[in-house]
Amino acid sequence: MITPTISVWAYPWDLHDIGLDRALGLLADQGVTMVSLATSYHAGRFLQPGNPKRRVYFPEDGTVYYTPDPAHWADQQITPLQAAIVGREGNMLAELIRRRDAGGLGVSCWTVCLHNTRLGQAHPDHCLRTAHGDPQIFGLCPSSPAARAYVTGMVAEISHRYHPDRIELESPDYMGFAHGFHHEKDGLGLLDEDTFLLGLCFCHHCQTAAFAADVDFDTARQTVVTLLDAAFARDLPRPQFPDFPALGPMAFRDHPALMAYLAWRSTPVTVLIAAAKAACHPDTALLLIDAVGTWASGIDLAAVIPHLDGLLHCAYVTPPDDIAGLMASTRAALGPDKTLIAGFQLFHPQVRDAADLHRRVAATKGHVDGLNFYNLGLVPASRLGWIGGRGNSAPQAGIDRPDPDASRQSGQPAAR
Secondary structure: OOEEEEEEEEEEOOOOOHHHHHHHHHHHHHOOEEEEEEEOOOOOEEEOOOOOOOOOOOOOOOOOOOOOHHHHHHHOOOOEOOOHHHHHHHOOHHHHHHHHOOOOEEEEEEEEEEEEEHHHHHHHEEEEOOOOOOEEEEEEEOOOOOHHHHHHHHHHHHHHHHHOOEEEEEEOOOOOOOOOOOOOOOOOOOOHHHHHHOOOOOOOOHHHHHOOOOOOHHHHHHHHHHHHHHHHOOOOOOOOOOOOOOHHHHHHHHHHHHHHHHHHHHHHHHHHHHHHHHHHHHHHOEEEEEEEHHHHHOHHHHHHHHHHOOEEOOOOOOHHHHHHHHHHHHHHHHHOOOOEEEEEEEOOOOOOOOOHHHHHHHHHHHHOOOEEEEEEOOOHHHHHHHHOHHHHHHHHHHHHOOOOHHHHHOOOOOOO
């Protein structure tokens, strides 16, 4: 049998305020075997019923929660900024690694990649841009060599200096338009197709790379401009593509240049993930945080899976009856030898109660190697009891996947 991992996503400030001994003890009591620590993260406004001190918290924007080595970044155009609380409250990553090495819980580094408003504002030439040329400052573009060097530099620094059990990559792709920002205004009434088209990047890095691949960037961009201008001119929203998003990119089949561009745009994302894997220490597993519909952000699973040790597939809003099929198809795409983790949130009313969570988790049985739960400080401490449970309905009961090595003759170990 593969030893399953049960992890909880956690912010360093919550571990600090709860107290590291107490927090890790609470998690261990629920059968948790790993902490997925926010190591690179973005801003937000967080309601934190699980934090005894900071009940509402605004994290510093676009920072890292470890101490970068200036020498590692000396020749890089885009560099990380250490969060101020690391200096005030300590390097939580280093402390978790120290405890793990002394027999404590495993450590995964939850690493936000290109979603970074601070860096988008500081480096507008490297952020996403709409077909009209407007900067999307909340995201760097995966076509930018400097942005890719930033992500791979973080992966290299974290894995080689700290040796976590795994790194979880979040947002190594095109973020799209439906991000969420301060006081968003939409009087048009955006349809799904409009939101998707607004999220397509046409920056000069994408232009250069698309031209090199013989993709008609200019026609694709003008097609999107024309479609968006038509949407902006209507008095009421009316779909131009009634079968979107059900058909995915095929909804745009009557626009061949745009279709070709959509097929190409997964290439920069795959190049970035491949570079991150090459930079990662071999003792640290590299996982992609994925979910349904990430084709829209440029993820081609078939292309990226060879460059990963596994997937962390978030089924936050997947109906319970669909989870088994989702995990089965994800396992089939991933293959038997790589790690599949199912991600679930503990938010109410999205998850009604402990029984609802256990039903969702039970649907993953036979397909996954572990579970991740979101999030330590964002839910009441009492809700952590949903993770542990008792009896056959406990989440741990849903992950007894057979060891793929048992049916193979090669003797190679399964990816962890």
